[in-house]
Amino acid sequence: MTQADCRAQIAAHDRAATESPRRVEFIGLLALMMAVTAFGIDAMLPALPQIGGALVPDDPIRAQLVITSFIFGMGVGTFVTGPLSDFLGRKPVIAVGLVLYAAGALVSWAAPSMTTLLAGRLLMGLGASGPRVTVMAIVRDRFHGAEMARIMSLVAVVFMVVPAIAPSTGALIMHGAGWRGIFLFYALFATLALSWFYLRMPETLATAARRPVRLAMMRDALREMARLPVIRLSIAIQLMVFGMMFAMLSSIQGIFETAYDQGTNFPLWFMVIAGASAASGLLNSHIVMRIGILRIVRSTFAVQVVLTVGMLAVLALPLPRQVEFVFWMIWASSVFMQTSLTVGNVNALAMEPVGHIAGLASSLIAAFATIGSVVLAVPIGLASDGTPLAMALGVLVLAGLSLVLSWRLREG
Incomplete structure (x- = not known):
């Protein structure tokens, strides 16, 4: 492919990427992707005493590891999600991340022991790293300069609401379905987010602009x-x-x-x-x-x-x-x-x-x-x-x- 062909492909891709979705929906989609991380941490907070009492009654303080195992998995995943999104495109990395997130939630939901629960949370964290890193790249793909800063600030404003409501959401779910119900909520949340994202968000990185992982x-x-x-x-x-x-x-x-x-x-x-x-x-x-x-x-x-x-x-x-x-x-x-x-x-x-x-x-x-x-x-x-x-x-x-x-x- 010649350099002119590459430029033409990228230009055509950029035109297609700006057609859908509309800006309000675009911001909502990106805020939803970022909310995956915040909900993954903060909605668990009210459930820690019940998890400790159910799985580690002799040492309930270990329930705190439910939070840090998720964060550790997210940190490990961050090493690779950025380069992979530059190589494969943005949508596949987010899709795989949300699938891992939902799978980890189901493992945690069925966990018979704290060890299994922590393994599920680690998997959830690995999955959350996909949306966490790739959202920034999607904004960079479509916007530049002051407009990029404006879009990110709007996404951030929406995202700021999540930590405030996540514990209340977790407590409400736990009241009706117990602490395991929160993990079913995570799986459903990830599935709905993936469906909306994949149906409405175009790939923002043209094939000609992708870089191999070296x-x-x-x-x-x-x-x-x-x-x-x-x-x-x-x-x-x-x-x-x-x-x-x-x-x-x-x-x-x-x-x-x-x-x-x-x-x-x-x-x-x-x-x-x-x-x-x-x-x-x-x-x-x-x-x-x-x-x-x-x-x-x-x-x-x-x-x-x-x-x-x-x-x-x-x-x-x-x-x-x-x-x-x-x-x-x-x-x-x-x-x-x-x-x-x-x-x-x-x-x-x-x-x-x-x-x-x-x-x-x-x-x-x-x-x-x-x-x-x-x-x-x-x-x-x-x-x-x-x-x-x-x-x-x-x-x-x-x-x-x-x-x-x-x-x-x-x-x-």
Whole structure:
């Protein structure tokens, strides 16, 4: 095929890709793909005590691994989904991902033991990595510049709603069908999402624009990234921030129930926390150009350290539980807000020197940060005794280290 033929094929493909679906439906489809990940984590939170009581009654704290096994699988899958979508096209990678997600949900639904359940959750995470990575590529295929940023911001606004409603959705399903019913919901959700996506979303990557998967390319990219201090620092900071957030996600329901007797109201309180996180993300988008990335990142970590020291002081004082709960809500919200104010900014710094391999670099950074965060989150979560103490100590160490590393970052 000549170069002119390739250009003609790509142009014809681009015209076809813009005909369907309409923009509102396009945004809805992409938000739905991203919701697969959020529902896969947050809808499980109300069910952790019941899962622990049913499958590991002698050590119910191990139910937290239902969250981190999903995240670990998603991190592993992120290594390959980006390059595969460049080689096979966007639709096949998302389709395979959603099939794996549904299959993992069915394995988890039928699981007779915690080991089988964790295997199913790992498979779900692997599947979720397909939509997680490929959605960004689809937007890059169809839009550019300010229009691309506008579409992604609209998708993000829709996506922000999901963490707020997912625990309530999980609790509602569990009330009617038990904790196993949540996994049937996952399988149905993935099936419906796949059907809608495959029927309405055209392939956005023309055959002539596809690139074969080359291990040598990944090796060279890893070597180039390893030589750049900003990449190393970004990965280290992101894995610590994600480590704090995933440890919090793993233990937050137990803390609400055990320490504050708010297990029944947990979905509503989590909605407040998720709302604060979404608001901080919107705040960041409005102030980052005026204040600068490094000032926001360093200030956020400094505030997190101060708030965590304050939380530890509150835990050491003989305060009424209702008063302590107010401080807990403020501090727990700050951990999620920290993620919104730092991860995107740090990642933007990391991507500046690797624009020529942006897709591959983005996948590798996300994979390393996600997998590394699980290594940190699991021991912090399992150390929980039902109070915020272990969580606060873990956050103090990780936020402090992140603050130190952030002073080694440089813009430009």
